[in-house]
Amino acid sequence: MRIALISSDIVVIPTTPSQFDLSVLDIMIDRVKMAKEINEKLQVIIVINRVNPNPFLTKKIDDIKTYIKELECDYIKLADTIIYERERYKNSISNGQGIIETNIQDKAYQEIQNLSLELFK
Template identity: 95%
Template sequence: MIPNILSIVNEKGGSGKSTLAINLAMYQSIINKQDITIVDTDPQKSIATFQLIRNEENLPRAFKYIYKQGEDLKTYLNSKENKNLIIDTGGRDAKEMRIALINSDIVVIPTTPSQFDLSVLDIMIDRVKMAKEINEKLQVIIVINRVNPNPFLTKKIDDIKTYIKELECNYIKLANTIIYERERYKNSISNGQSVIEADTQDKAYQEIQNLSLEIFK
């Protein structure tokens, strides 16, 4: 079962938030038969574009989509409608991200394996700790995302995992699943599909499945 509210947050753009939001939502919808709503707070509206492509390709709707900002977002999250939500926040320190943090059951922070992203991750952890003072139920999962599959980078990934492990506490955990930079993710999104609609033996499918099992346990 999905928590009432799951948010995907990172102040830095390019961390892969929207792609994760879509694929996690599709997994819950297609595999677990959940009625999912993605709440988009990013003015770029990438998920709306995905929905448009999906409609043009005559593919069935897999999740409900709404766009909310500011006080409208806060009001919606405090309403009785806030069931089975995945919130996709923008890549900046915005009001919407802070509203999401203090209303979520689970927050997923995707971070790419670069020194700049790790610096931003430190800032995000500070944001999370402040939100935890208000939102006692908050649990946080950090996901190493968009990783170059080059096997010669294994040592670098191990170093990043070690660094993030040092940030762990009773409510902040590093996901065991690593999401790699695969063409399957890009091609699927551009066709209005998720990797869940691919072959179950596909590596991207397996990554999203494994991550979903970690998050939605």
């Protein structure tokens, strides 16, 4: 992983809104900071992923956003796009397809489309 960090222009770090993932994220950020000393081009985008779509759990999303915003610097950013836990992701994988390949333009499709546009702008 360290070799990938010093060789990459952009690294996408997915994280879920859980204490376990936040602990792992802290370790990843430490490694990113070390890699940045060698690879000045390195940019990091953190994507909040596998979020429960239950509207009553938005506090968890707000908490993780706040936590990540505190980590942000000129080369570590939080993606605007949030990827929710959707049955459609599981179904497309079991069919051997990506979300975009199915051409069903639902919420999952829009999330992946938005993330793609955000990453490759």
